[in-house]
Amino acid sequence: MRAHGILASAFWATLAVAGCAHTPEILAEARGKYALHDYDDALAGYREAAAQACTQAATPPCCEALIGEGDSLMGQGERMGAAKAFARAARDCPYDLTVRRKLYLAQTSLAVDETGSRRTITLTLEHDVAKLGARVQIVWVAAFFDGQLVGREPLVTRAGRHDVEAEAFLRLSTGAPGGDGARAGELVRLTAHAELGIPARIPSSQLVGVLRLAFDDRGLVVAVPKFSADETATAAPETDANAAGPDMSRAAAKGLLLSGEDPRIPANLRRPGAHWRSHVRVCVEPGGRVTTLRFMELPAPAEPRIDAAIVEALRRWRHRPYAAEGKTANFCYDDLLNLAVQ
Numbered sequence: 001m002r003a004h005g006i007l008a009s010a011f012w013a014t015l016a017v018a019g020c021a022h023t024p025e026i027l028a029e030a031r032g033k034y035a036l037h038d039y040d041d042a043l044a045g046y047r048e049a050a051a052q053a054c055t056q057a058a059t060p061p062c063c064e065a066l067i068g069e070g071d072s073l074m075g076q077g078e079r080m081g082a083a084k085a086f087a088r089a090a091r092d093c094p095y096d097l098t099v100r101r102k103l104y105l106a107q108t109s110l111a112v113d114e115t116g117s118r119r120t121i122t123l124t125l126e127h128d129v130a131k132l133g134a135r136v137q138i139v140w141v142a143a144f145f146d147g148q149l150v151g152r153e154p155l156v157t158r159a160g161r162h163d164v165e166a167e168a169f170l171r172l173s174t175g176a177p178g179g180d181g182a183r184a185g186e187l188v189r190l191t192a193h194a195e196l197g198i199p200a201r202i203p204s205s206q207l208v209g210v211l212r213l214a215f216d217d218r219g220l221v222v223a224v225p226k227f228s229a230d231e232t233a234t235a236a237p238e239t240d241a242n243a244a245g246p247d248m249s250r251a252a253a254k255g256l257l258l259s260g261e262d263p264r265i266p267a268n269l270r271r272p273g274a275h276w277r278s279h280v281r282v283c284v285e286p287g288g289r290v291t292t293l294r295f296m297e298l299p300a301p302a303e304p305r306i307d308a309a310i311v312e313a314l315r316r317w318r319h320r321p322y323a324a325e326g327k328t329a330n331f332c333y334d335d336l337l338n339l340a341v342q
Helices: 003-018 023-035 039-053 060-075 079-092 099-107 250-256 304-314
Strands: 119-131 136-145 155-157 160-172 187-198 206-216 220-223 257-259 275-284 290-297 331-340
Touching: 023 039, 023 060, 039 060, 060 079, 060 099, 079 099, 119 136, 119 304, 136 206, 136 304, 160 206, 160 220, 187 206, 187 220, 250 257, 250 331, 275 304, 290 304, 304 331
Parallel strands: 119 206
Antiparallel strands: 119 155, 119 290, 136 160, 160 187, 206 220, 275 290, 275 331
16 A cells, blocks of 8 residues: 555544544545545545444445445555455445445456447346245345346346356244254345356347246255357256246136235335336246246346345245146246335
């Protein structure tokens, strides 16, 4: 660190020891320094704020300080240091939806293939919940493409290899298999990675594919579409239990519904006027249990807690068996969900 940075760090530490500056004031000052491109002073401020705020659980001030440290290091051109700061923030502040993209950019070369044509890619999320037990609750779930949240808007990309990450938090109830020493009521964090390739010679500029997130009580797997030069996207093969059945109208499917509650907005998102609308495709196995849920249109704005609330509620729906030609069979139907604060 340059001499100016050393002096700045000493200045912030002196103020903190003297009781002249608390975390909110230090963060406000660091934001101002960063806005003025004074990355040395901003870095020292964010680090001092982190020293104060990150002593135990990762609070919002702690997360802001960790991400601010990474941003300041990127401003200085210290990519390796920035990557370490963002990696810590991604580990300790997983609910922040910006830090994974920052980490990806810090770890990835800035070189851009200007000869490659830009494309947009729209990824639909499908959740395979057939193996997820009743004593586990999904509270947060998301997927990221090169660190960008897979949401409603198409993402701009280029040909090449791309990182796909899926992440979920499950809450364990009494008697649920926890593993790793987890106890009832605790959150278990699940992550999965895959590589998605986009061929250089693919003619289409608008790509569409399905990301499949497969859950069980102990793990998470993400399967990515495979794009070929003839513009087709092939999803990973489905298991027999999850094979799509005949389409059924929403009214007919609702007539088979035996039990289940509509999804609700989580308590920490309930504000006057809060509203999410989502189009989902539900597939049911012969015994009446929901096996897969595909978001045909993701809720806007994208919110992993809303996705989790929808998946968690619908996976517990139970249906009467559907008989086709004398045999019980899988079936699928589309549903339109409206979540609102009354």
